[in-house]
């Protein structure tokens with residue numbers, strides 16, 4: 230996977246090393262293997278699916294989360310940046326490595342008791358993932374796991390996830 234993720238220095242702001250996954254997405258074998266590996270986070274040791282929904286965060290989390298949901302034969306829930314969803318919603322402000330934003334989810338997208346897997350490309354500060362956990366909790370769902378392609382170990386994002394187990398295909 231490493232050769233298919235390109236480091237872009239000082240993007241989107243000075244000091245950030247941006248992890249560009251577009252070469253990985255453009256490579257069928259790399260993309261396919263990544264989806265299968267991320268989907269394993271939604272199964273137990275015997276291979277049984279243990280989640281009811283997969284959530285992906287706009288925008289790169291959509292690209293990865295939707296095929297993971299299909300692989301697990303669950304529904305997919307888009308968690309969007311503010312102002313994009315048309316019906317009653319839950320909202321959560323957060324900070325990420327290079328800014329601040331608000332994430333929103335339709336209020337009825339997760340039902341009480343739903344077991345949820347969160348999927349994204351990068352875990353950096355963990356702000357995005359933690360905010361999504363808050364949205365799921367507000368809906369009455371249970372985050373049973375998170376799965377990312379890459380974890381930026383120096384930013385300790387995992388610490389913001391509490392007891393939620395996070396599967397990283399690579400810690401860099």
Ligand SMILES: O=P(O)(O)OC[C@H]1O[C@H](OP(=O)(O)OP(=O)(O)O)[C@H](O)[C@@H]1O
Nearest residue numbers: 287288289325326352353354355356357
């Ligand atoms: O752990 P954090 O510090 O919160 O950073 C991780 C988040 O940042 C990126 O999303 P971004 O908001 O840049 O959106 P994009 O997918 O639309 O580019 C990435 O896809 C994660 O969602």
Ligand SMILES: Nc1ncnc2[nH]cnc12
Nearest residue numbers: 246247248249326351353
């Ligand atoms: N360094 C980084 N590269 C790509 N996406 C990110 N999201 C937060 N930090 C990031």
